[in-house]
Amino acid sequence: MTADVLEIDDALAQYDPVMGLEVHVELNTKSKMFCGCPTEFGAPPNTQTCPVCLGLPGALPVVNRRGVESAIKIGLALNCEIAEWCRFARKNYFYPDMPKNFQTSQYDEPIAYNGWTEVVVDGETYRIEIERAHMEEDTGKSTHVGGATGRIHGASHSLVDYNRAGIPLIEIVTKTIEVPGEKAAAVARAYVSMLRDLLLALGVSDVRMDQGSLRCDANVSLKPSGSTVLGTRTETKNVNSFRSVERAVTYEITRQAAVLSAGGKVLQETRHWHEDTGITTSGREKSDAEDYRYFPEPDLVPVAPSREWVEEIRASLPEAPSLRRVRLQEEWGFTDLEMRDVINGNALELIVTTVDLGVSPAAAKKWWLGELARAANESGKDLGELGISPTDVSNVQARVDKGELNDKLARQVFDGLLKGEGTIDEIIAARGLALVSDDSALIEAIDRAIAANPDVVEKVNSGKPAAAGALIGAVMKDMRGQADAAKVRELLNAKLGI
């Protein structure tokens, strides 16, 4: 019996991975791609539908101009060429959550193509070529009821919610990505993470990964080290967090390496990612028999964005991420090393937003790369997935600045936020975290410290003012940490006459 997977180092010693990433992004347009229905997440099932997105007989689609604009923005930000003329196409297949039994998509005429972007991993920059970005509509959402697993097998019936049907999607497809094997999984993660930042900066998507508004399919194949012959690829579907992208790619490398090194063949197939166990399992086998019978959508006229419009959109784009990074580093006064930590920690956008809210760059960095990064590491989540927003950080820091909290207490507030204990005020109240700002209480504590440490007072008086630190420590301890150390120092110095 051979092992299911090889150790990653063993796998990479024998094989070079080749990846391709397909990312689906839900746009944040107010209405759907081909009708006027709203797109808000979480509405009661089938309340955001109309004859068009339900595919009722006779209904016709009309293209959402905002959707096209967002697609062009994404294309331009990924350095793509923008088609002067392109069409939608029908992708034909039967599935109950697809109202028309074809998906209106784009086939051989994508709106954007031939682009590139860069990601940074461990200080190294990797260029990723973009094949295309095209427009399409989302399907409805099926819920399988009555079975143990929630999957279709074993279910007694299925429910379909068509609220999602027709929500605009952009599919971004990379060309094959070949990077040093030991970096492959991290590059995949960095790419998806970079896309998230980019899409947020462009304002075209809310990129709520927990709501499925960014979904990644990872194609992975292996070739013997040094070979140029591509191996058979698998497509792992719906890998929906940054960390999962990294894990899924690593898993497929180790799984395929085990198959190949045992003399087996990798099947061309779709695989399912299991977040809980960290493995992929076989889905349907992908064969040539899968024929979507694409043809140009006859219900829609071609999309022909004028060059003036494209240039208008280009002019409105936020600055390129690489240039922006240089500018921010300068503005923030970070060292190269600090900036690298910020980027590797996926904290750039979070810090930008936090600083925009009035927090000093140093303080923003301190929280995001300190307490919060630690929490993210422990829970295996990305910083952005923690559930703590830049607004939260700004609100906590504001209390520190006002002297209501110190850093130690602030850490406890974050701990409370992470544990879902309520709002900042509720946590401060419940945990009793308010700093004592009453001078008389502090002065009493100082008096007690002086009385209890005559030797320290002696030292200070004999010309060693640095020794006063021990007294401050004693006061803070007496106050159970709920005092502003600077204030204590000020009062103590006045008392001791230094």
Added chain:
Amino acid sequence: MSDLIRKTAAELAELMTSGQASSVEITQAHLDRIAAVDADVHAFLHIDTEGALAQAAAVDTRRAAGEELAPLAGVPLALKDVLTQEGIPTTAGSKILEGWKPPYDSTMVKRLKAAGIVILGKTNMDEFAMGSSTENSAYGTTHNPWDLGRIPGGSGGGSSAALAAYEAPLAIGTDTGGSIRQPGAFTGTVGVKPTYGGTSRYGLIALASSLDTPGPCARTTLDAALLHEAIAGYDPMDSTSIDQPVPAVVAAARNGDVAGLRVGVVKELGGEGYQPGVEARFHEAVELLTKLGAEVVEVSCPHFQYALPAYYLILPSEASSNLAKFDAMRYGLRVGDDGTNSAEKVMNLTREAGFGAEVKRRIMLGTHALSSGYYDAYYGQAQKVRTLIARDFENAYHQVDVLVSPATPTTAFAIGDRIDDPIAMYKNDLCTIPSNLAGNAAASFPCGLADEDNMPVGFHVMAPVLRDDLCYTVGAALESALAEQWGGVLMTKAPELEVTR
């Protein structure tokens, strides 16, 4: 029987304007006529007695209140059962939609209602408009009022037969390859396929999206033009709709002056395979136009001979995809949902039971034509032919203003005659298909009876995109000249239908 049913729509409108008749009286007269003859003709699949009378009463009330009404307000109309009308059964002639009541009005119905036109009911058609005889309807064949043993044409045989049977003065059809014009020709009535994009497809149950065109049917050219004006024009709900003013069709129908008009007789649409009686009436009509001052020349459109095969690749391809939505999941027929079958199995069983033979044939043809490995040879090649046909038209319109041909190679045939021979059936549309492929305007006007069988012959006029008015110019000229010869329009020669009640 009230003589109101013999009136044209224009005359009925005049009677209402002058207070000599109410819409309720006129609507009731037509409902009575339907009750009297439709058991034999079977033009209607659904008669909305209550709704029609309510609509009529509403128009009468508004008129009494002195409101400004649209020209055809209060005139009744028969609607092809392929257009959705909120709350009214809409089947497209198929079992798979039996019992379905659309929750929304098509743009066509919205405009009819806005114009105060009274919708009597839904008319019979070949299933999903696939056919040339109504024999493919899942609800029985419509009979030609000129000879009940013959088909009325199709797919819109119900709409045209309703006109010829005096069950309605106006009707709506849809024309994908001739489904308005061929039944018009076969029933001695007027049928107009507007420019593609000139009338909205929103709410038209799609057969072939790039070809389908709704349009007016009537017994006279002016009536068709009045209806055309009421229903045409830009619709933001249909992105293939043209945002341009509606051609001046009513003015053209009132004017009918062909002096100096350059008329091209299409060389390829005649000769072998054409019934002598059809050709005779066609050529007489051409001569008549010459006498009226038109400049007639022969024009060649060399690629028209490939129109039929190209059409029978493009249409099934689009149809195979358009008809995929009929899967039992959200509306219509559902077969096999007994708790033991998967959703996929229910889809299969429903489509097996719900679609007729011709529909299945075309779905299979289209599925094959779009398949990977065959796409270029079939669908791709057909699209190239389509471009060549459009170019033929373009070249022809450099030389002439309109093109003319017989509307059909033969007159209406006997029920059952061609139902087992699809190719013979498809050939009905030889003359009409090129206009659909190119998106041009085209129309059929009655031009007499064939000597062999005494059945109506249609005169086919084709005009450039958004020159629908030229079709009406020719139709009006021909109609008035022929009426002078005959002492009335052709319909006055139709045999009296036996009244069963």
